[in-house]
Amino acid sequence: MLLNLRVTWFTIALCCVAVAGCGGGGAKKPPANPPPVVQPANPGAAPQAGPAPGAVNPQPAVAQGNPNVATTAAPAEEELPPAGPDDFVIDSAERVTEIAGEFREPPPAPVEVIALAPGLNSTSLEIVDPNAAAATAGPATSAIPMASGIPMTSTTAVATGANTDSGWKLPDGVTAVEGAGTDLETGLPKRITLERDPVEMVLVPPGVFLEGIDGRDPVAGPQHSVLLENPYYIDVVEVTVARHDAFREFYRKTEGRKMEPAANHDGNPEAPAVGIKFLDAKFYAKWTGKELPTEAQWERAARGDLGFEFPWGNGRPIFHQPRQPGQLDPVATFVGDRSPYGVYDTAGNAREWCLDIYSPDGFQKQAGSGGSPVRNPEGPKTFQGTKLQVVKGGKSDWAVWQRSGVPQTELVRDIGFRCVLNIKPESAETEKSSTTKSTDKPATKGTDKKKKSVGL
Secondary structure, eight states, X not given: OXXXXXXXXXXXXXXXXXXXXHHHHSOOXXXXXXXXXXXXXXXXXXXXXXXXXXXXXXXXXOOOOOTTSOOOOOOOOOOOOOOOGGGGOOOOHHHHHXXXXXXXXXXXXXXXOOOOOTTOOOSOOOOOOHHHHHHTSOOOOOOOOOOTTSOOOOEEEOOTTOXXXXXXEOOTTEEEETTSOBOTTTOOBSEEEESXXXXXXXXXXXXXXXXXXXXXXXXXXXXXXXXXXSOEEEESSOOXXXXXXXXXXXXXXHXXXXXXXXXXXXXXXXXXXOSOOHHHHHHHHHHHTOBOOOHHHHHHHHHTTTTOSBTTBSSOOOOSSOOOTTXXXXXXXXXXXXXXXXXXXXXXXXXXXXXXXXXXXXXXXXXXTTTSOEESOOOOSSOOSSOEEEEESOOTTOOSSOEEEEETTOOOTTEEOOOEEEOEEHHHHHHHHHHHHHHOOOOOHHHHHHHHHHTO
16 A cells, blocks of 8 residues: 555656656747737838747736636737838929828919900900900911011001901001900000001000199199090100101102201111101101190000009109110110000100190190090190190109190200001091092192191
8 A cells, every 4th residue: 555655656756847847848839929020111121020039028918807807918009110211202393292282272263364454444344255356357467577676576467447346447557466465445456566667556545544733833733634535556665766767768769858867867776866846757657647646645655544753653763774864765775664554765765746736724724624534635726926836754853744835846856756546436437538538629739749848
């Protein structure tokens, strides 16, 4: 019996030793949950393994609770790879714009804005198809050469004598400047040239403007409203020496007579022609198919509709180079001397003839009409003593509201001129044509020569 017990305890002891040896020297089993393989930022690199075998991994904390209830550890969060230097590189400008757009509000729908001509008095506008308007233009012809030295845009011809939808009639020989557009109110091209005098002219549509000034000069006041009922075109620049010389040469060849040259005809050909008498300026305008401007037409083109003191507004001038009153430069040299309608050199360069007879109290008489706008003023009908014509522009302080009277037969070395083209309604042109056919008589040769000699 005793022997059996000893054998039993010996056997138990051997089993314990065997069990202890298996726990310390055998091959280890892999962990139930191997660490995740971390992917590198660079795809070409080899995968990085987790912690080395045998390393101690921290165990997640187990919530304390009932020891009889089995608890489940929270799953470990996925470990993100570290950011590499290439992760923040945007490879194109298009991608930059795309990414930026993701953080912006979508842009509003585009709205078409119609730019109105300066001084446009329309209160309501109708948006029309520009292609329909373009279809009404006449066929294009070869461009008319511009005067040398004057920067002009290319032109395309419209049908001569064309009527617009609003009833205004263009005279023969008119060329619309390409790209200048069409006036919404009148349907007329905004800029044109004429065959005999291919310099750009800008449209001034019908409308009301402020003429004169209050409390500054008795002959230029009071300020009053003027209504010009018909549109007109005015030369963008003054008549230059080159243009005046071309007129003189044409007249010499066709009429066999010499015209007096400008006082500065030996100077810069693109400077304004000065020292021109009133009747010679009027004759030049008639030769081109134009007229001299009335004082109201000249002042509106120079000041705009709001009665500015200067072409650029009411502030001091800003010129890109020194300039003195009375100084003559090539036309359109000073971009600061440009009116709201785009007319150059009404403050500086030459003073300019107007069609009106001068009267010191002319504005006072015009303004005495009960406050209503004066309609199409043309000055006094007869001279008061000396034959004085209105002269505008080129004063010592650049103000374009100033006015003075100069004898029409006097040659003044700082006076030049520019021309206008008056546009009449179609009904007026038809009536004039029928009246002319029934009353006009052929002029005799002597009478014709007499008219040409005085420039009427």
